[in-house]
Amino acid sequence: MTELVIHPGLVLIVGALLLPLLRGTLRSIAVVALPLLVLALVWQVPDGPAWQLRFLDYTITPLQGDKLSRLFATIFSLMAAGGGLFALSQKSRIEVPAAFVYAGSAIGVALAGDLVTVFAFWELMAIGSTLVLWSQGTDESYRAAQRYLMIHLLGGVLLFAGVTGHIVQTGDVAFTRMVLDSPAHWLILMGFLVNAGAPPLSAWLPDAYPQASWSGTVFLSAFTTKTAVYVLIRGFPGTELLIWVGLFMAFYGIVYGLLENDIRRILAYTIVNQGGLMMVGVGIGTEMALNGAAAQAFAGVIYVALLLMSAGSVMLMTGRRKCSELGGLFRTMPLTATCAMVGALSISAFPLTSGFVSKSMVSQAALNGHLLPVWLLLVAASAGALLHAGIKYPWFVFFQKDSGLRPAEPPASMRWAMVAFAFLCIALGVWPEPLYALLPFAVNYVPYTGAHVLTQLQLLLFSGLAFFMLLPYLKRTLTITLDTDWIWRRLLPALQLNVGLPLVNTWHRLMRGLLDVGSEVLTVVMHQHRQDGRFARTWSTRSMALWVLVLLLGYLILYYV
Template sequence: MWTASLPPFVVFFAFALLAPLLKGKLKVLLLLAPLWGGFNLYMTHAEAGGLTWQIGDLVLQLYHVDKLSLLFGYLFHIAAFIALIYSLHVKDHTQQVCGLLYAGSALGAVFAGDLLTVFMFWELLAITSAFLIWARRTPEAIRAANRYVVIQVVSGVLLLAGAIMLYQQTGSLKLDYVGLDGSASWLIFIALGIKCGFPFLHTWLTDAYPLATPTGTLYLSAFTTKVAIYLLARMFPGEPLLIYIGAAMTCFPIFYAVIENDLRKVLAYSLINQLGFMVCGIGIGTALALNGAVAHAFNDVIFKGLLFMTMGAVLTRVGHVNGSHLGGLYKTMPRTTVFCLVGAASISAFPLFSGFVSKSMVMAALLEQDQIIIWLMLLFASAGVFHHAGIKIPFFAFFAHDSGLRPKEAPVNMQVAMGLAAVLCIAIGVNPQWLYQLLPWKLDYTPYDLTHTLTQIQLLFFSALAFVWLNKQGLYPPELRSVNLDAEWFYRKLLPKSGRKVVAMASRVRDEGRQLGTSVSEQLEQREKPAPTGTVTIITRRMAWVFIAMMLLALTSLIF
């Protein structure tokens, strides 16, 4: 059935029901889901189609199409197609079923026309993606998945609360511009910030993504955070606060990525870094910046997915991705090495690779708005990306010292998936108009002018020179077995101390309350005057502080 009114998520959900019945080579039939859905979407025109569902007086729009949702629709179909090819060798049906449901939920969210429909798919995203972490079946992965679910569900609750409050204020649930002008919009903003990995709300990402299965991490890198980027672009474009949040997101992960030993965790930090460029572009709010943000989201799914696939191939063949115990893998995994280099060049924004044609749009938009300090921060972040993702990942995994490991090349289906992503990285970099023509806002931009190209080449050259010099001098942080607490320090150190103080204060209040109760009872029996108000005032004040402290602790625990 080729119909413009068929929501894309229906196709994916239908094939998810079929997936457990397909075994062996019949799993190839799962590729029909993104092919069918993608062709159906291609036949759909912007502002066309629509599907509503009425619940009492409330009308939900399950399917709304415009140029912004179409762009992310195409992206998610491409990502799902590559991920399904990558997972064909996997015998665990759970991963393939949940992968299809997860991709379908992402599509449902970006084609939703109202906030309540977004909420339903928002929570489906959380539940279906968690199974891709649980599927690793290690104690660490199970704990990470449990925590992941709690945080994702809290994000959904905040989104629902904000949507209800917004409906009470405006009488509408339409998915449109909101802006930060009230408590309802702030709740929605925080909900999106959790899923987008805002600073101090990002630890679920760096905790869970490296512990998922190789296939699971590929799916995770493509959908959850990009749905949040889509909603930020639709609901909060031009919000100045996002400029500063995005700039912080580009910079702080660099320091942790440089010293991290687990190379998939390095990529998780790198994912936050790239999200920062998108958030910053949305905050600027001009047509060039918004186009740059969503174009970079498109490219990031492909080149970050490619890097996660290469590390997933290493994990499949070696059993770990610790940089301290890898090296020399290019000898027996040459194709995976080449694919990794393509992904590294793309994320580093080398000219003629996809990252260059989108990241430079955000940088140019900052200069147009005279945001020189933010531009310098993003320039620093770009150099940092080249260090930790462009050089560190391929160098320590495939070159560096010879670890003596001689694993087989990745399975054929993995190589095909990596090859498709690598071709897209190069094709978009060589001919960016293929991507530019899909962008939602009017665009007049040429990436390959002399200024952009020379600036980026100089940045890459001096960044590489710095890496070589630091490495030769023994100053570059070595790959060591370690645990980076990151923002977890605040949760592990400050919260327990705050909790102990709250408990101690509550105990004092309880004791004083008992003493006061005894005193009041004696006074009542003797029919004397009530207790002095000063004591009651002190206790009331302490109770107020206890209540405030407990509320802050509860809110922080929810975020945690």
Template sequence: MMIEIPPGWIIIAGAFILAITRGMLQKIAMLGLPLLALVMIWSLPEEASWQIQFFDYQISLLEFTATGKVFATVFALMTFVGGIFAMRTASTLELCAAFLYAGSAIGVTSSGDLISLFVYWEIMALGSTAVVLAAGTVNSYKAAMRYLLMHAFSGSVLMVGIAWHIYGTGSAEFSQLSLDGPAQWMILIGFLVNAGAPPFSAWIADAYPEASPSGCVFLSAFTTKTSVFALLIAFPGTEILIPIGCFMIFYGIIYALLENDARRILSYSIVNQVGFMVVGIGIGTEMALNGATAHAFAHIVYKALLLMSAGAVLYQTGKRRCSDLGGLYQSMPLTTICGTIGALAISSFPFTSGFISKSMISSSAAYEHLTWVWFLLAAASAGVFLHAGIKYPWFVFFQKDSGLRPSDPPKNMQIAMVIFAVVCIALGVFPQPLYDILPFTVEYVPYTADHLVTQFQLLLFAGLAFFLLLPMMKRTETISLDFDWVYRRLLPRGWSFVTAVVCRVYCATQKTVTSLLSNTLQKHYDREQEKPLGYFAKLWPTETMVVWVAVLLAVYLVLYYI
């Protein structure tokens, strides 16, 4: 009989098990616990529930929805394959942090109330920060502190919103919310910050590339996608999400096109791809919500595959700038093939996973007569093909010969990449198993002549534009300024300026007051006789006090009668 406990707890327990085990036992735990959690997710009966009383509120620690099961499934799968990729290279600190991070993400998907969701949310922030720190470099430490600061801000806004909502409604249930008050707006903002919505999105490209090759893979999967899950449950059909999602899409595309760092290119494409999901949530129809859910599943797989290939290149060469790479297909054929499959999947190339998920969102916009949204999504698909589908593999694996001849990475990394490459193609060719577990019945057929022709035309002309403009696309040693410049450079310098001004004003004021007091003392104090001057100095202290009492009484009487 299956024990009805939250599956995420198994992964969280794994964080502590990995800390005290070594060798083969650690590897067994690393691979076995995610599989056990996956079995539990699908073995739990639909009515499985675990509630506890917390003051006046019911805390639902185990309450899976259909959407929650999809996200929990791909999170567990990501933990398993990510564990394979990290097996020989990751430190124990990174593995423990990654399992704590992954387990709390699965915990969010099984939460039925806002209080437990918030607890898992904060554990995720701590776990992901530790993953960045585990890289052990000066840059990773600085990035981790900025990352923690941003998520502390997000968590604070979310906490205030949840507390305000519970106080106003008397309910802590995690269900659909309407934007009818500041509390709900604060909850939405808290979710959007973690989803990477601009202007609070630079933390992704700032922190993720500073993690280790395996740490970056874990980071790409959980934070933004738990936010997508939270938005799917709490704010489906919220129309403000449509323009926000569209802005995220093009923001990610533009910055990815400007980037020279391979892992920053892929980090910005996370913002871009989450934008598609946010648009689907904003549209809010069954097809759109199915599309957002399916695309989150597909995105976790192909984005992890892309970052695995980039991580393998970094691990083997120590380089991550496109201007330093090229020609690696000659000595890293497996990495090149897997990276190219991931690039095709993110570009929605037919017979890959991106094709059968992203198109559901575009089609739902067309069915709802949101013509401007459909055109923007079509243009964005071309932009994605430019920066992730062509630019990343072209400059990293092909184009010029950098002279580097590294071999493919260790076998565990190769196995992880092959698994996800197979999943990308399998989902693209056989989408029905994924469609069957989506929250609503799927009647969408991705492989129609019209859809295939349209997509091939779009990709063909986008590819043609890339190669025609190749001289302009050539990477140079550049740095792109994003919003993180505000809190990395402007705010510290602004704070230093304000501090300097305050210090100067304080010193000037102190000098003025001291001078004034000194002059006053000189006028009313006889230094030779060492006694004060003036009428009151001639009186005894008792007489002086009587005079002042009389004066105060007179003033009081005058004011009273007035």
């Protein structure tokens, strides 16, 4: 093991465990400075294995660097810093330390060189994110944390089984590209897809994330799904199945986002939608497509977090989270509204924003690969993202009908976090070269061409026109959207109550009956073996001889008959 290289993820995890010991200004400084220190450490990790050790006759590589891992570790560190700044006024003493454990584990996955380390940090990530949910302290968040943990433990079991099978099959623990040629690799892929929010378990994300606090959802939006994108890029590039899974996720997020009334559930479905677009890039598997998936993951962490920061600010200052209860907030929250619009333009891939220079790479890769149906569906998904996240969310919350609410802007730390992320959205859109330099492959792509800008502006214009034409059908209503989480929230508990409990009670009655019969038989047997019992008596030789004669006679009859 090389002692000179410090593991950035472990630094963040250890620092998170020490945060509860700090108070006041010192704690606030540590919350922001610790992730920035980790960011510096990320860039100290060299290419290739930095830590190696022997474990059960295998070579484990807990720390390994390359361009792809450095890209994801960088954005995870930036997200921890921005999320920490946003959460400085959070009263919960558990949330930020849990979020830093969560972020440090995501960095650990990104810098892992073997499947054993990936699994260890993967499970620690599930624990940290569950604690972020639980720290909200409400009954709803506690139940949501239970459901969330249940789904992710299922994903962990699938991943563990797959990793174990892979090691037995190949004798190697290195985390490299895999193909779907064995049950073990299918199990690994399914474990990854659970965290990615793929069907049929996509609903865990909009079920759980909106139940976190106003700052907790910001942390949750960044790490689980983007870590899944990273491991898919690393482990399953070019797997065609991911194209169709990703397209399903993209349209699933759009449809449910348009139906939703809760502002944070709208944005939760946006995370599913954006993850699907990244997965399409992984499935295409060319260098441009993988660059596009990685670039979109980097930019997506920022603009989705920015949108959720604005939603968290609204929730904190108004105490409300339904579109039907909000509107006209731009009058007293102009900065929050402006930052929300920057995030909305970015997720819509508007020119001069980060979404424009990242999302189009996947579409271009589909076009270059002569995948015309995929390209058409990606264009349609891009238009849909504008409808539900780019227009619906800011329109209903900050504009349209006045709700009569006059909340003030959120605290200064929250405003600074939103401004910083809004600046990054615009800066990366205006000057994409630093982002392109981080990508795993050489970039031969120019986003600002006349044809591309004109095409995107036309798409955005007609999508916006369609939204306002359909506005009467999208009016705010108090609705509850049924999703596949109905299976484990309603169906399974109902089956347990109406089928499982009667079966259990019947089984218990049967077992009690058997025990009663067994007890009676045992009593009879013990009675016969007492000192004065039948089997404890002394039998005469004449009686024994008679019984032997009877047995022999019976045997002879059976033998000859």
